[in-house]
Amino acid sequence: MDTACFDLLKTWCDALLEHQITELKQPELHGALLCPACGHIHGRCADAIYPLLYLADATGDARYLDAAKALYAWTEYNMSRADGSFYNDANHSWRGITVFFSIQLGESLLHHGHLLDAETKNRWTQRLIKAGEFMYTFFDDLETNINYPITLSAAMAVIWKVTGDGRYLSKAKASAHSALKFIAGDGLIFGESHPYPFDHVTEKGGRAVDLGYNVEESLAGLVNYALLTGDDIVLDAAANSMRAHLEFMLADGGWDNSWGSRIAKWTYWGSRTSDGCQTAYALLAHRDPAFAQAAQRNLELYARCTHNGLLHGGPMYESAGEPPCIHHTFCHAKSLAAILRHGYRKPAYMPLPREAARGVRHFPTVNVSLLAAGPWRATVSNHDFEVVPEGNATGGALTMLWHKKAGPVCVAGMTDYQLTEPNNMQLSRRCDIVCQTPRAEYEKDGVCYRSINDKNAVVACAGDDEIIVHASGSLRDKEQRDGGRCALVYTGAADCFKIGVTVDADNAFYYLPIIAASSDTVSLNGNEAVITAASHRIILRCSTKLRARDLTRRNFNPVAGFETIDFYCALSRSEKTEFDIKID
Numbered sequence: 001m002d003t004a005c006f007d008l009l010k011t012w013c014d015a016l017l018e019h020q021i022t023e024l025k026q027p028e029l030h031g032a033l034l035c036p037a038c039g040h041i042h043g044r045c046a047d048a049i050y051p052l053l054y055l056a057d058a059t060g061d062a063r064y065l066d067a068a069k070a071l072y073a074w075t076e077y078n079m080s081r082a083d084g085s086f087y088n089d090a091n092h093s094w095r096g097i098t099v100f101f102s103i104q105l106g107e108s109l110l111h112h113g114h115l116l117d118a119e120t121k122n123r124w125t126q127r128l129i130k131a132g133e134f135m136y137t138f139f140d141d142l143e144t145n146i147n148y149p150i151t152l153s154a155a156m157a158v159i160w161k162v163t164g165d166g167r168y169l170s171k172a173k174a175s176a177h178s179a180l181k182f183i184a185g186d187g188l189i190f191g192e193s194h195p196y197p198f199d200h201v202t203e204k205g206g207r208a209v210d211l212g213y214n215v216e217e218s219l220a221g222l223v224n225y226a227l228l229t230g231d232d233i234v235l236d237a238a239a240n241s242m243r244a245h246l247e248f249m250l251a252d253g254g255w256d257n258s259w260g261s262r263i264a265k266w267t268y269w270g271s272r273t274s275d276g277c278q279t280a281y282a283l284l285a286h287r288d289p290a291f292a293q294a295a296q297r298n299l300e301l302y303a304r305c306t307h308n309g310l311l312h313g314g315p316m317y318e319s320a321g322e323p324p325c326i327h328h329t330f331c332h333a334k335s336l337a338a339i340l341r342h343g344y345r346k347p348a349y350m351p352l353p354r355e356a357a358r359g360v361r362h363f364p365t366v367n368v369s370l371l372a373a374g375p376w377r378a379t380v381s382n383h384d385f386e387v388v389p390e391g392n393a394t395g396g397a398l399t400m401l402w403h404k405k406a407g408p409v410c411v412a413g414m415t416d417y418q419l420t421e422p423n424n425m426q427l428s429r430r431c432d433i434v435c436q437t438p439r440a441e442y443e444k445d446g447v448c449y450r451s452i453n454d455k456n457a458v459v460a461c462a463g464d465d466e467i468i469v470h471a472s473g474s475l476r477d478k479e480q481r482d483g484g485r486c487a488l489v490y491t492g493a494a495d496c497f498k499i500g501v502t503v504d505a506d507n508a509f510y511y512l513p514i515i516a517a518s519s520d521t522v523s524l525n526g527n528e529a530v531i532t533a534a535s536h537r538i539i540l541r542c543s544t545k546l547r548a549r550d551l552t553r554r555n556f557n558p559v560a561g562f563e564t565i566d567f568y569c570a571l572s573r574s575e576k577t578e579f580d581i582k583i584d
Contacts, residue, residue, distance in 0.1 A: 002344045006058070008303055009336040012329045013055050015309025016048055017067050019326055027077040031070030033330060036310075037323040037426055043089035044097060044273070044327070046075035050104040051333035053112035054341060065115055068108075072124065075101070080127075084134030089423045095138070096148045099155045100275070102131045103224070104334055106158030111341060125162060132159040136171060145262070146191025146198055147213045147274075150179040151221030157228040169229065176225045176234045179218075183237060184365040187244025189214045192261045193387065202455070206385045209366045211257040212271030215245050220279035220335070227283060239287050242280055243353075244363075246294055247370060250377060250402055251355045253297030258399035258412040258560070259368050259381035263392045264420045267313045268408070268560050269301045273327050273424045276335030282344055292347035295339065302332065305561075313426065314561010315408075319518050322556060325426055359464040369459070373467045374494030375404035375583070380469050381412075384455040389478040390416035393437045395454035396471020396488050401438075401497060403583045406536045408515050409497075412437035413559035415452055416478070426558045435511070436557045436564050440475060440486050440501050440571060442508035449475040449483030449505070456480075467492040475505055484508075499579040501571065508571040512579060513555065513564035514538060522551050522565060529567055536583055543578040544569050 019033050021041075033045040049068045056064035079086045085095035105128050113121050135156070139149045156172035159165070182191045182198065184207065191198035193208030201207060219242055226235035248256040255277070257266040265272040278295045285292035305312045311332060312324040357372040367382040379400035381393055391414055393399055399412035417433040419425050427433070441450040451457075457473025469490040475483040484505030491498040501510050514531060516522060521532045527546045531538040540546070547568055549555075554563035571577055 001340060002346050004303070004346065005299060005336055005344055006340055008299070008306065009051060009333060009340065010055060011306065011309050012311065012333050012336075013048070013051055013064065016052070016326070016330060016333075017063060018309065020067055020070065022070070027074070029074075031074035032078075033071070033326055035326040037325040038423075041090070042327050042423070043079050043087055043092065044100065045330055046071040046079075047100060047104050047334060048330040050108045051337035053108050053115060054337035056115055057112050058340075069120065076127065084130040084132075085138070086131070092423055095134075096142075096144055098131050098135055098138075099148055099151050102128060102135065102155045103151070103158055105131075106155070106162050107338070109162050110158065128159060128162060132156065132168060136167075143194070143197050145194045145213065146182055146189065147217040147221070149175060150182070150189075150218040153179065153225040154221040154228070157225045161228055172225055172229060173231065176222060176231065179222065180234065180237050183241050186363045186365050187241050188363060188365045189218050189241060190365060193385070196387070200385075202384045204367055204382070204384050204455075205364065206367050206383055207365050208261040208385045208387065210260040210262040210271075211245060211248050211255055212260060212266050213262055213274055215242075215255060215277040215280065216270045216274035219245065220275060220277070223280045223283055235284075238280070239284055242284065242291060243288065246290060247353050247357075247361060249294050249297065249352055249354060251297070251352060251404070252407055253299070253301035254408070255298070256379055256400050258379055259366060259383045259392055261385055261387050261392060263412075263559060264388075264414055264418065264425060266559050267328070268315055268411075268562070269298060269305060270332075272313060272325065273331055276332040278335040278339045282339040283342060285347065289347065289350055290352060293350050293352055296347055297352065299336075312561070313558060316517060316556070316563045317561050320430070320554065320556040320563050322426070322429055322558070327424065360461045360467060362461065367459070369461045369469070371461065371467045371469065371490075371492055373463070373465065373492035376492045376497050377402040378490065378492055378497065380459060380461065380471070380490065382457055382459045382471070386455070388418060388420055390414070390453060391418070391420075393439075393452035395452050395457040395473050395476075396459040396469070397452040398438045398490060398499070401581070406533070406538060406583045408562065409538060409581065409583075410438055410513065411515060411560045411562050413557040415450065417557065417559065428556050428558065431553070431556055433557055434555050434566065436513045436555070436562070438499070438510075438512050440488070440503050440508055440510045442475065442483070442505055444483070447477050449477050451475055451486045451488065453478060453480070454486070465494070475503060475508070496580050496582045498581070500576055502574065502576045503571050504574060506573055509568050510571055510577060510579075511566055511568045512540070513566045514540060515562045516554060516565045517563055518554055524548055524551060531565070539582045539584065540567060541580045542569050
């Protein structure tokens with residue numbers, strides 16, 4: 001057993017116990033987990049039952065067993081419906097979430113049922129069967145996000161394991177094999193598209209893909225199903241898809257979902273309310289040593305983002321003074337429990353694919369290109385599938401700039417931060433949430449025209465040791481009205497990363513938010529800015545006068561979870577403006 005992984009799980013679960021409501025005895029509250037960020041009870045908090053029972057088994061500490069029973073009682077009283085389903089939240093009627101409650105309840109019964117007295121075990125088992133009957137037909141003609149019908153295969157498989165009823169095995173197999181048609185030619189799973197149909201295609205041939213949900217739920221569900229049932233066809237397909245998704249993992253364990261269709265819930269380590277990539281990648285480590293490395297790097301990132309016992313929503317939540325949503329901890333604890341139960345061991349170091357890559361890797365399903373030149377890793381998005389207006393950036397946007405020494409330098413968020421899932425997202429406690437995506441823009445008559453809104457842009461990438469990207473498009477508002485031409489050029493080389501921008505518009509600016517922790521020092525003099533961190537310096541130069549919104553305070557965006565300083569400069573019509581970024 002890996003002690004660091006075990007210690008992290010125990011740290012998380014001990015913090016969950018500290019947030020469990022025990023003093024108040026009324027069933028509407030007793031046993032639930034109170035969220036310090038959101039100020040309410042998340043309806044899925046009973047997902048912690050499985051990791052709590054794992055710890056009860058591993059340690060013999062009855063506190064974990066008692067906490068798990070109290071969570072179940074709260075959920076049964078408050079979230080359970082007569083039709084066998086569970087509500088997502090007390091004020092949200094979505095019932096598809098029954099899938100995830102059922103998976104963890106089934107895993108609890110399968111592996112830790114011996115901890116329960118006969119009456120409790122029977123009651124939980126009957127409730128699991130009731131949920132299974134609800135799910136058996138619920139998703140048949142329902143188009144939601146693809147992670148639900150895919151993970152249905154795991155839910156049905158675990159219920160089959162608990163009950164021995166072959167109907168559930170048949171349903172599990174049908175669901176899993178049906179899911180394979182949603183793996184595109186480049187290996188990415190598509191269909192995170194609600195309210196659009198699963199198979200909706202844009203004019204450019206783009207599909208709705210969300211990296212966070214794919215690696216933390218859909219692929220995990222397929223692997224879980226395949227291991228439970230011995231289905232090698234699905235296991236082979238899942239492993240191949242996992243290799244494609246792994247191209248988006250950065251060397252520090254971060255998942256580059258800077259372009260995803262559900263970017264609203266992106267955190268640097270994954271996604272806010274899904275379960276963690278370890279269930280897929282660690283459990284298939286025997287198939288590819290890079291899978292084990294991915295699970296470990298991401299696990300280490302979890303640890304760096306854990307403060308006061310809880311997993312925070314990104315690397316700079318704590319330094320920004322933003323509290324952690326407890327949802328991250330109780331969901332991701334499940335993946336740690338799963339891999340520990342399988343005997344997880346820390347793997348020997350080996351480079352991840354994106355560390356060793358050179359040149360350009362293009363993913364046509366999303367019109368996203370990954371660039372690698374020297375120490376730089378960059379992502380350019382022309383992904384035109386938009387679930388909500390001004391959600392994920394497009395138009396040849398630079399959505400990720402990463403350096404071997406500095407880590408993330410620029411990271412995109414939502415173009416316009418919107419609470420698309422109010423119960424599962426946060427607002428900043430201390431500042432307005434501004435766009436953190438590098439962009440050209442101007443405002444006229446209260447309407448904002450931005451380069452990162454343009455769905456019709458054309459992007460071309462070339463090079464190996466030095467990479468040059470040309471993006472040609474327009475400044476557009478969220479309704480796609482044209483506000484003037486815009487040309488962007490990105491150049492990646494060993495010594496620096498360059499950005500060139502030309503616009504056919506007046507009163508336009510180029511905004512370049514640079515990641516800087518509150519503890520970093522910043523200086524700005526003329527056309528040069530220097531950010532000094534503990535391990536590196538970021539030197540930003542502009543061909544014209546460089547400005548900053550405020551050097552004394554940081555902007556913070558809940559998406560990805562970084563603090564930034566917004567540098568910008570005025571753009572002259574038809575004149576090229578250039579930025580150089582160097583790290584030393």
